[in-house]
Amino acid sequence: MPALVLVGPMGVGKSTVGRLLAERLGTGFRDTDEDIVAAEGRSIADIFVGEGESAFRAIEKRAVRDALAGHEGVLALGGGAVLDAETRALLAGHRVVYLSMDVEEAVRRTGLNVARPLLSVNPRKQWRELMEARRHLYEEVATAVVATDGRTPEEVTRAALDALELKEA
Numbered sequence: 001m002p003a004l005v006l007v008g009p010m011g012v013g014k015s016t017v018g019r020l021l022a023e024r025l026g027t028g029f030r031d032t033d034e035d036i037v038a039a040e041g042r043s044i045a046d047i048f049v050g051e052g053e054s055a056f057r058a059i060e061k062r063a064v065r066d067a068l069a070g071h072e073g074v075l076a077l078g079g080g081a082v083l084d085a086e087t088r089a090l091l092a093g094h095r096v097v098y099l100s101m102d103v104e105e106a107v108r109r110t111g112l113n114v115a116r117p118l119l120s121v122n123p124r125k126q127w128r129e130l131m132e133a134r135r136h137l138y139e140e141v142a143t144a145v146v147a148t149d150g151r152t153p154e155e156v157t158r159a160a161l162d163a164l165e166l167k168e169a
């Protein structure tokens with residue numbers, strides 16, 4: 001089972017902080033978005049455009065299940081993975097860190113990035129709607145919440161280790 005699982009919205013820093021956490025803990029890092037791209041041989045944006053969001057969610061659900069069962073290190077989930085009730089149930093019993101940020105920070109980090117299909121038009125409004133729908137789901141699965149606003153990736157990493165009372169390797 002993973003040492004810890006990172007959840008949170010697009011661009012909050014799951015991949016960046018996840019890699020740092022893995023280094024500090026002396027373990028590996030895995031990201032379900034990357035697993036999906038590798039397994040499908042195309043980008044997430046291509047899957048969304050070609051087959052739609054629900055097809056992507058079905059692929060994602062299997063990717064998360066496999067990673068929770070097979071990965072021992074730090075695991076980052078895609079930003080929408082918590083939308084699935086079975087995925088949320090699978091997360092019970094894991095150490096789950098919700099990385100959070102406010103809307104202005106979110107737009108700064110993700111607003112202009114066309115590789116994030118859910119935020120490609122009017123990012124501020126789309127961000128608010130996404131967070132209204134998801135905030136409670138992130139909170140539901142989390143065993144710790146770490147705010148990332150105004151913190152460097154190193155500071156977020158330290159805060160996550162402290163919140164979980166984990167020691168560096």
Ligand SMILES: Nc1ncnc2c1ncn2[C@@H]1O[C@H](COP(=O)(O)OP(=O)(O)OP(=O)(O)O)[C@@H](O)[C@H]1O
Nearest residue numbers: 009010011012013014015016079109148151152153
């Ligand atoms: N604490 C931070 N402060 C400032 N910028 C950050 C911080 N953490 C990450 N970033 C930057 O924000 C962007 C998004 O980070 P990252 O790709 O790690 O997010 P993510 O949560 O993995 O996103 P996604 O869900 O799309 O995979 C990157 O450009 C990264 O360098």
Ligand SMILES: O=C(O)C1=C[C@@H](O)[C@@H](O)[C@H](O)C1
Nearest residue numbers: 010033044078079080116117
């Ligand atoms: O928040 C979301 O719904 C998503 C987040 C990304 O990690 C990717 O999984 C994909 O772009 C969808």
Ligand SMILES: [Mg+2]
Nearest residue numbers: 014015031033
């Ligand atoms: Mg990422």
